[in-house]
Amino acid sequence: MLKSKFKRALILETYHSNENVEYFLDETKALCLTANFEPVVSILYKLKNKDSTFFIGRGKIEEIKKIILENEIEAVVIDDEVDPHFFRFLSEFWNVELIDKSSLIISIFAKRASTKQGKLQVELARLNYLLSQTSGWGKILSRLGGGIGTRGPGETKKEIDKRTLSLKISRLKNEIKLIEKRNKIIKKKRNISNFPNISLVGYTNAGKSTLMNVLTNSTVLVRDQLFSTLDTKTAIIKFNDDTKVFLTDTVGFIRKLPHRLIEAFKATLSQISESNFLLHVVDASKPIEIIKQDIKSVNEVLKEINSNDIPSILVFNKIDKCTNLTNVHELAELYKPYCFISAITGYGIDKLLEKIKYFLYPNRIIIKIFLPHEKTKIINLIKNFSGKILEKEWSTSGVKIILDIPQDYADFLNDYII
Ligand SMILES: Nc1nc2c(ncn2[C@@H]2O[C@H](COP(=O)(O)OP(=O)(O)OP(=O)(O)O)[C@@H](O)[C@H]2O)c(=O)[nH]1
Numbered sequence: 001m002l003k004s005k006f007k008r009a010l011i012l013e014t015y016h017s018n019e020n021v022e023y024f025l026d027e028t029k030a031l032c033l034t035a036n037f038e039p040v041v042s043i044l045y046k047l048k049n050k051d052s053t054f055f056i057g058r059g060k061i062e063e064i065k066k067i068i069l070e071n072e073i074e075a076v077v078i079d080d081e082v083d084p085h086f087f088r089f090l091s092e093f094w095n096v097e098l099i100d101k102s103s104l105i106i107s108i109f110a111k112r113a114s115t116k117q118g119k120l121q122v123e124l125a126r127l128n129y130l131l132s133q134t135s136g137w138g139k140i141l142s143r144l145g146g147g148i149g150t151r152g153p154g155e156t157k158k159e160i161d162k163r164t165l166s167l168k169i170s171r172l173k174n175e176i177k178l179i180e181k182r183n184k185i186i187k188k189k190r191n192i193s194n195f196p197n198i199s200l201v202g203y204t205n206a207g208k209s210t211l212m213n214v215l216t217n218s219t220v221l222v223r224d225q226l227f228s229t230l231d232t233k234t235a236i237i238k239f240n241d242d243t244k245v246f247l248t249d250t251v252g253f254i255r256k257l258p259h260r261l262i263e264a265f266k267a268t269l270s271q272i273s274e275s276n277f278l279l280h281v282v283d284a285s286k287p288i289e290i291i292k293q294d295i296k297s298v299n300e301v302l303k304e305i306n307s308n309d310i311p312s313i314l315v316f317n318k319i320d321k322c323t324n325l326t327n328v329h330e331l332a333e334l335y336k337p338y339c340f341i342s343a344i345t346g347y348g349i350d351k352l353l354e355k356i357k358y359f360l361y362p363n364r365i366i367i368k369i370f371l372p373h374e375k376t377k378i379i380n381l382i383k384n385f386s387g388k389i390l391e392k393e394w395s396t397s398g399v400k401i402i403l404d405i406p407q408d409y410a411d412f413l414n415d416y417i418i
């Protein structure tokens with residue numbers, strides 16, 4: 001039995017194509033439970049076209065109102081971003097607490113944050129969210145342009161709220177900056193910047209922290225729940241020959257991760273953008289279509305934090321749970337470079353360590369290849385193998401490339417060597 005602290009919720013799961021919608025609904029249910037909402041009713045709602053923002057018609061709004069009354073619903077959770085005007089209209093019409101993707105994840109982050117930096121960043125995301133909700137309250141404030149603390153003629157309470165929010169936001173940003181500065185000094189003292197830095201990235205619950213513990217003998221919290229890790233932790237991987245690298249565990253990503261959260265977590269996420277190499281951990285026990293979607297969602301966030309050009313390896317984890325070997329074959333075909341592991345049983349960990357070591361200290365060779373036009377997509381793969389393009393010469397039939405690449409990684413280009 002769920003305790004009464006859980007509010008009775010209706011989930012409105014929006015989607016564009018039927019594919020995987022049930023799986024995404026399960027994910028939203030898990031997020032709801034994490035944020036103390038009990039999913040009582042779920043409604044799948046197909047959005048008109050791919051780029052349309054969330055919008056539902058009058059008929060559906062009234063139908064949902066009826067369901068709310070019949071089921072004593074206290075909150076409606078929409079797995080999407082909702083325009084602030086429409087948001088206000090819906091919450092008033094339905095007379096319930098309305099939760100969109102941003103507020104749902106922010107409330108979970110608020111529960112999880114444990115360090116000062118984490119707490120400040122969540123608060124920043126929350127205030128930015130509130131500020132965005134005030135849009136449309138009038139442009140008088142910007143026109144008045146009064147000095148800080150002064151109250152312009154005709155300002156309403158909402159406008160003052162908006163002004164207070166903006167002030168709090170800039171104070172918080174300054175506080176976060178100070179912590180960042182302090183962290184940089186500590187990092188310098190610990191000599192972290194003199195050693196290679198690797199970060200664990202990946203979808204939430206993929207097993208990043210479990211892998212962190214295995215590789216560095218740490219005791220980072222591991223839980224079968226979404227967003228267990230919110231604050232970064234850095235520890236050392238020591239190889240047999242005494243070489244060492246720093247490994248950082250960080251916050252997991254999720255489908256449709258709200259942009260303002262990424263903005264607020266810049267300080268935490270900068271650990272990733274400053275890395276030399278990324279271990280992109282993937283839960284390989286999920287259905288193949290979901291795995292592809294997870295990888296895509298993570299890559300989208302990496303792009304947003306300017307980290308998509310950092311060399312990476314896909315670490316397919318939870319291989320002990322994979323009953324379907326076709327998954328394994330398809331993943332090996334689709335993604336490179338990769339490694340299959342189980343952070344729980346230890347399977348593949350030695351190989352992964354070898355690959356990390358090799359990436360950091362490779363024997364590099366210089367090769368010349370020719371790619372016909374239909375194969376030029378391969379160029380995008382070169383950086384994943386930490387290859388450096390030295391020269392590129394296009395012709396009518398394709399492109400001639402001279403590149404510097406680790407010897408062991410050059411295999412995938414064997415067919416194109418000239
Ligand atoms: N079967 C199996 N379970 C695993 C494996 N690795 C991790 N898990 C489980 O997956 C769950 C999530 O693990 P975490 O290490 O907390 O995942 P995470 O990626 O750090 O998650 P967040 O911090 O929430 O982003 C836990 O219940 C782990 O025990 C594995 O190799 N096999």
Ligand SMILES: [Mg+2]
Nearest residue numbers: 208209228229
């Ligand atoms: Mg974790």
